[in-house]
Amino acid sequence: MDFSSFLTSLSTSFIIFVILMILFAWLSTKPGNAVVYYPNRILKGMDPWEGSRSKTRNPFAWIREALSSSEQDVIAMSGVDSAVFFVFLSTVFGIFVLSGIVLLPLLLPIAITERNAGIVDSTGKNAFDDLDKLSMAHLNNRSARLWAFMASCYWVSFVSYFLLWRAYKHVSDLRATALKSPEVKPEQFAILVRDIPYSSEGYSRNEQVDTYFKSMYPETYYKSMVVTDNKEVNKIYEELEACKKKVRRAESIYSDSKKEPNPQGVRPTHRLGFLGLLGKEVDTIDYCNEKIHELTPKLEAAQKETLREKQLASALVFFNNRTTAAAAGQCVHSQIVDTWTVMNAPESRQLLWTNLSKTYYAREIRQYVVYLIVFLTICFYMIPIGLISALTTLANLKKLAPFLKPVVDQAEIRTVLEAYLPQIALIVFLALLPKFLLFLSKAEGIPSESHAVRAASGKYFYFSVLNVKYAICRLIYTVSNLRFFVGYGLELSRIVPLIIFHLKRKYLCKTEADLKEAWLPAELGYATKVPTDLLILTIVICYSVIAPLIIPFGAIYFGLGWLVFRNQILKVYVPKYESYGKMWPHLHVRILGALILFQITMVGYFSIKEFIYSPLIIPLPIFSLLFAFVCSKKFYGFFQTTGIEVASHDLKETPNMDLIFKSFIPPSLNPDKLDDERLDDGGASYDLRPGLDAYAQTQDV
Amino acid sequence: MDFSSFLTSLSTSFIIFVILMILFAWLSTKPGNAVVYYPNRILKGMDPWEGSRSKTRNPFAWIREALSSSEQDVIAMSGVDSAVFFVFLSTVFGIFVLSGIVLLPLLLPIAITERNAGIVDSTGKNAFDDLDKLSMAHLNNRSARLWAFMASCYWVSFVSYFLLWRAYKHVSDLRATALKSPEVKPEQFAILVRDIPYSSEGYSRNEQVDTYFKSMYPETYYKSMVVTDNKEVNKIYEELEACKKKVRRAESIYSDSKKEPNPQGVRPTHRLGFLGLLGKEVDTIDYCNEKIHELTPKLEAAQKETLREKQLASALVFFNNRTTAAAAGQCVHSQIVDTWTVMNAPESRQLLWTNLSKTYYAREIRQYVVYLIVFLTICFYMIPIGLISALTTLANLKKLAPFLKPVVDQAEIRTVLEAYLPQIALIVFLALLPKFLLFLSKAEGIPSESHAVRAASGKYFYFSVLNVKYAICRLIYTVSNLRFFVGYGLELSRIVPLIIFHLKRKYLCKTEADLKEAWLPAELGYATKVPTDLLILTIVICYSVIAPLIIPFGAIYFGLGWLVFRNQILKVYVPKYESYGKMWPHLHVRILGALILFQITMVGYFSIKEFIYSPLIIPLPIFSLLFAFVCSKKFYGFFQTTGIEVASHDLKETPNMDLIFKSFIPPSLNPDKLDDERLDDGGASYDLRPGLDAYAQTQDV
Known part of the structure; x- marks a missing residue:
């Protein structure tokens, strides 16, 4: 690639980015679009534009807002996981900035002033063009100038160690602060027990679990919730919910039709057969009400039967203080250690219920x-x-x-x-791949959504790195350096969700609930975002010394990413769960992996250059392994579990154990519908889905 | 080797064994020898011959006694570790008996009836003699008879899996029974905390540990004992103890001398210079009494100074119930996981104090x-x-x-x-090797003696197996098949300790304490005994199908070993510590290792025999790996720590925490000498050294 075409393409995509940014500034001030540009704020019950100056239509206002937002704001709006994602972006950005500050002024002049004999490649054409003159490839073999490149390898490595160390410490503190918070978090009072052995004493599972844990924790044990096979009850519940939604829709359509010339209105109908196209035509409202009437007692019966008959070999066990729960989740309980296996419970909203009862083997x-x-x-x-x-x-x-x-x-x-x-x-395959990998990760029997996402993200990363050819083709000099401007522009301006929302609102939405469903934002999607970022990091860091010109583009990618996603996280995306930064060790190891790949590449490259001091670079991968070892021994254990020191901090109130217990009941076994002892009605609930509840409140007002 | 010389050598060593056995029967009935043949019983305060008919001088009586003793007897006399050693011996014995029963009648006729063309080896001599005709080597290549040998491999493997599984389960039960015993065991109330971070708040270590654990375990925390640098105080203490011993000796000599013609007696003297040979001559009693007078306050001062000034970064932390202690020993406590690292405390008598304060890295x-x-x-x-x-x-x-x-x-x-x-x-090297390996294992920073012994034993095993040539030369057809009779005879008859004891008694012992020191038996010495047994097991199992005649010798080695050591454990050896069977996983893995080595050897051997179905043997090593995996997942965790289920069993009495705490104080910081708050005088003590205490009682009576 020659320099001018490179610049053309760069400036084109930058101009597109600026246009999209202006579009964003204009569109986001329109009140009708607020639900597209500020859903996270709306769900939290905040004024979309509160304290912001977006109304001025200054296309750079969002940048000021993003820069002035603190980490505490991010945690408050989107949780620790999002804050950790920014730590990742800023750490990588820092590595590239600090590397670039030294490497660019040092290496570029050294490379370009080398008098190269003009190596002629096999095609007989001079192999070097403008850009290549700025790279290590332009140096003569055995040149003394290679010393500068070797020093650069050390600089990049030590800058990385320093920033990674600081980041790990910082993330560990973020996690500790969140876990020792005086707020009551239901999952901190529960442990997940799997592989409950078959009891020969004729106990029910419930009694068995109660007896077992009560004997060990006589004072702190509260209750257990045995995991049940909810397949049938879920089916009835979903059918019932679908009917209810249909009734609401039909009633809305009916009342709308009354306003028109025909004051009687037209009662909506539908057909019972295939896709509502064939079969007998029925009055929707009557038919569905009848069906609800029929399904409600059926659901109640199924709920009772499930709770009594379909108990599986795993349970959630609740303790009335979080120190005991944190300790119990880490200990070997049984003499036979593949039974009664325990772990700290994940949040109820991210439990993968069907995986809980899978046995150890x-x-x-x-x-x-x-x-x-x-x-x-x-x-x-x-x-x-x-x-x-x-x-x-x-x-x-x-x-x-x-x-x-x-x-x-x-x-x-x-x-x-x-x-x-x-x-x-190929594109279809690559688009389906993340979903396929997430499906596979869930099939492993992992108990929580966040863990499955980490596992899928890891697999995706290996796919990217190991298919080097595909990765290089896809990214270097095309996506990573040029087109990402367009991607960020689209992300920021949310053109596609905006169009979809308006189309849906016009043609499909009949009720408030429909409308909300139309704008409810997705989560960020770490399962694909993170591996892509890691891949770009890997490529940039691997070429950082060979072709230092790549560094500014890496820095811009992560710096601009930080800005754009800061805006999106604060205003748009609503995370589905919170894992208190468990993603970090995963990121840390892969950043270090990229660094080691870079160091090994350099060992090879110096050898190719016949530089007799190239063995001097061999200590670097060893340093990296040592660094990884020390970090893992120092920090990792705390990310696998909750340290007792952290869990033993005081709470601001005595936990309401009944509410904690209820927050784990799956919706299909909804307490409001049952008069079972363990499921009696409660007035309040712990704020498990803050977004939705807050939204409900704003709707009431 | 031809058959007749083999038989001669076999019968010779058997005759030596019988002679030694008769010698043992005769010598052991002499009351003067009781302390050599029954020290363990004497130390436990039992009558040496109680309930036994050894006095009849029947040379086989000890066999009847050994066979009729139960596992409970072994645990009562010598602890769980010894019982586990017998599980090891009987499991291996079982493997060889069950293998031999099938393999000998099946394979020997098949091998000997093969019409072999008489392969002539490179020396031009017929390579096969009588014994070799009974082995797999005698079969022709591609012979259909090889099927029987292949089936035998499966038989040996599955017999091993079956017996090992039963043994692991049994040992796990033994460990659980011991750990859930209602007796108060001080180490079950303590955890060992290492890597205590530097405290910037001006606390002493003691206060720091107290504050830290009290906040996490407000109700169950008792006290902490910070590990101190005892080098100086130990030195003074040893000097003082040596002086006391010298005084007792000198007084005994002095009073003895009075009985002779000279009623005044001769006051013993010694010289102060090199080895007591040079320098000024002094009156021993006066000199030592003066020195004791001088050292006692010095020791007290040193003790106080040590406790106050020389606190190190590790501590023993005591809880007033064993469930909490068991849980606390397993949990991550700190946010920075390489600080405040915890483990369940080992027994106080096996703590390696100088290793406790070594830091994580x-x-x-x-x-x-x-x-x-x-x-x-x-x-x-x-x-x-x-x-x-x-x-x-x-x-x-x-x-x-x-x-x-x-x-x-x-x-x-x-x-x-x-x-x-x-x-x-070579012999000197091999004799010093175990000590060297134990020294190295202790240098690793391992906190307990039993762990160090396991580590040394593992290293010795690798040394033996990897130096195959040395191992084979030393064992096969020489030690393992013939000379072990002599070894067992010597072990049983204790000729060497007997002679040494009588020599010491006659020429060296002056006081009761000297006498006791002369007969006090060693422990069994698992660090070398176990690897030797494992090596023999490895060789026998590797040749079991190739040359089935080796199996009976293996069975005799382990069967006779069981008998001889049953006698020795019940009557002679006094274990220095108890690890509740932690040796077993170590043994299990190495037995399985031997089995896999055997299976891989057979894969190779069948290929050499050009047997086209030899790939059919490849599943065996895979089965072994799976078996190892399942065993490790099912049982191993419980051997690393104490399951809460087990620790939460009721105690027969409320534990006296003060005594528990005191039992961990090292002798040089003896409580009797100090008026420090934490070290006040106590009347009773938990039975940490049952042998010595019981002995003291018998002496009092």
Whole structure:
């Protein structure tokens, strides 16, 4: 690539970014769009524009806001996990800035002033163009100038160690602060017990768990909730909820129809058959009300039966103080250690209920099977894609779907299809991959959503790094350096969600609930965001000394990412769960992995340059391993569990154990519907879904 | 080796064994020898011959006694560790008996009836003699008879799995029973805390530990004992104790001398210089009494100073119930997990005090350095031995030590020395090796004696197995099959300790304490006994299918070993500590290792025999790995720590926390000598050294 075309492409995408930013500034001030640009604030019951100057339409106002927001704001709006994501972005940004400040002024002049004999490559053309003159490749073999590049390797490494160490310490403090908070958090009073052995004494599971834990914790044990097989009850519950929604929709349509010339209105109807297109036509409101009437007692019966008959071999056990719960979640309880296995309970909203009752060895076997599948996917993913491409050649398409023939026979469409069919197959595969990996991670038997996301993210990262060719093609000099401006512009301006929201509002939404569903934002999606960032980090850090010009682009990518996502996290995205920074060790290890890859690459590169002092670089990967070892021994244990020191901090109030217990009951076994002893009605509840509750309050007002 | 010489050698050593057994039956009935043959019973305050018929001088009576003793007897006399050792011996014995019952009648006829073409080896001589006809080597390549040998491999493997599984379960039960015993065991109320961070708040270590744990365990925390640097106080204490002993000795000599013609007696004297041979002559009693007078206040001052000024960064922390202590020993306490590291406390008598204050990273570094040293020792141990042999050739000896010349010049001595000098160097090395390995294991920073012994035993095993040539030479067909009879005979008859005891009694012992010191038995010495047994097991199991005739010898080795050591454990050896069976996982893994080695050997051997179905044996090592995995997941965790379920069993009495605390005070900081608050006088004590205390009682009576 020559320098001018590089600059053209860079400035083009920068201009697109600026246009999108101006668009964002304009669109976000319109009150009708507030639910698209400020959903997180709205859900928290805050005024969207409170304290902000966005109304001035200054396209840079959001930058000022993002920069002036503190870490405490992020934690308050979006939790510790989001704060940790910013620590990651700022740490990597810091590494690139500190590296760039030294490497650019040092290495670029050294490289460009080297008198190179003009190495001629095999094609007979001079292999170096403008950009390459600025890289280590331009140096002569055995040049004394290589010393500067070696020193740079040490600089980049030590800057990374320093910032990573500070970051790990900081994240550990964030986690500790959150865990020792005086707020009552239900999951801090519970442990998850799995692999409950078969009891021969004729106890029910409930009695068995109670007896077992009461004998060990006579004073602090509160109650247990045995995990049940909820498949049937969930099905009835969902059917019931769907009916209720349908009734509300139908009533809204009916009342709307009354306002029009016809004051009687038109009662909505639907058909019972396939997709509502065939079969008998019925009055929707009457039919659904009848169905609700029919399903409600059925659900109650199913709930009772489930609680009594479908108890599985795992349970949530509650203690009336969090120190005991934290300790109990870490201890070996049984003499046979593959029974009564315990862990600190995850939040109730991120429990993967169907995984809880998988047995120890089932989990182990599933894990290894999944690893094998992922390994095969990484190695051989081109095979199914190739097959699909082969099957979907135009000739085959025409044979398989003759009705497409008139379309396909048009010359332009034909050209496009022929050129892009294989790429489309690849794109579809890559789009589905994260979902597939998340599905696999859940199939491992992992008990919590956040853990599954971490596992999927790890798999995605390995896929990216190990398919180096794909990764390099996709990222270096194309996505990573140029197009990410466009991506950030789209992220910030939320053009696509905005259009979808307005279309839905116009044509589909009938009730308030429909409308809310239309704008309710997704979570950030760490499972794909994090591996992509890590991949870019890996590539930039690997080339940082070889071609230092890449560093500013890495810095811009992470710096701008920090700004854009700071805005999005504070105003848009609503996290689905909180894992108190458990993502960090995962990130830390992979950043270090990237660093080691860089160091090993450099060992090789110095050897290629025939630099006789190249062994001097060998200590670097050893330092990195030592650093990883020390960090893991010093910090990691606290991310796996809750230190007693932290859990033993005082609470601001005596915990209401009944509410804590209820917060873990899955919705299909809803307490409001049952008169079972353990499920009696309660007035308040612990704020598990702050967003939704706060929204409900604002709606009431 | 031909068959007749084999039989001769076998019968010779058997006859020696029988002679030694008769000698044992005769000697052990003499009352004067009771302290040599029944020290364990005497120390427990029991009648040596109580309930036994040894007085009948029936040389087989001890066998009946050993066979009729129950596991409970062993635990009562010698603890769980000894019982576990017998589980090991009987499991291996069982493996060999069950294998032998099937393999001998099946394989020997198959091997001997094979019409072998008479393979002629490179020396031109028929390579097979009588014994070899009974082995797998005698089969023709690709013979269908190899199927029987393959089936035998499966039989041996599955017999091993079955017995090992039963044994692991049984040992786990033994451990659980001991740990849930209603007796108060001081170590179950304590945890060992290391890596206490530096406190900037001006607290003393004691206050720091108290504050930290009191906040987490407000109701169950009792007290802490900060580990101190006892080097100086130990030195003074030992000096004082030596003086006291000297006084007692001198007084005894003085009073003895009075009985003789001279009624005034002769006051013993000694010289103050080098080894008591040079310098001023002083009256021993006066001199030592004066010294005691001088040292006692010095010791008290040193004790106070040590407790106040020399507190180190580790502590024993006591809780007033064992459930909390068991839980606290397993939990992550601190946010920074390389500080405040905890573990369940070992018994006070096996604490390695000087290791307790080693910091986390010091322990890690020491561990790796020790591993490196052991690795180098295993690989290159022949080099120092070779050097020593070279230096100690006769010519060199004469040069270095001219005074030896007249001895060395004698023809017979010269021949012997020339032939055996290198072997002597090797023997000396091998004799010192276990001590060296134990020293290295302690240098790793391991906090307890039993753990250090396990570590040393592991290292010794690797040394034996990896130096295969040395191992095979030493054991197969020489030690393992023939000479072990002699070894067992010597063990049983205790000829050597008997002679040493009588010599000491006659010439050295002056006081009761001296006498007791002379007969006080050692412990069994698992650090060398176990690796030797494991090595023999490895060799026998590896050859079990190739040469099934080895199996009976293996069975006799372990069966006879069981009998002899049952006798010795019940009557002779006094264990120095109790680890509640923590040795078992160590044994289990190594037995499985031997099995896998056997299976891999067989894969190779079947391939050499060009047996086309040899891949059918490949599943076996995989089964073994799976078996190891399941065992480790099912049982191992409980051997690393104390399950809460087990610790929460009721005690028969409220524990006296003061006594528990005192039982951990090292002798040099003896409570009787100090009026410090934490060290006030107490009347009773928990039975930490049951042997010694019981002995003291019998002496009083």
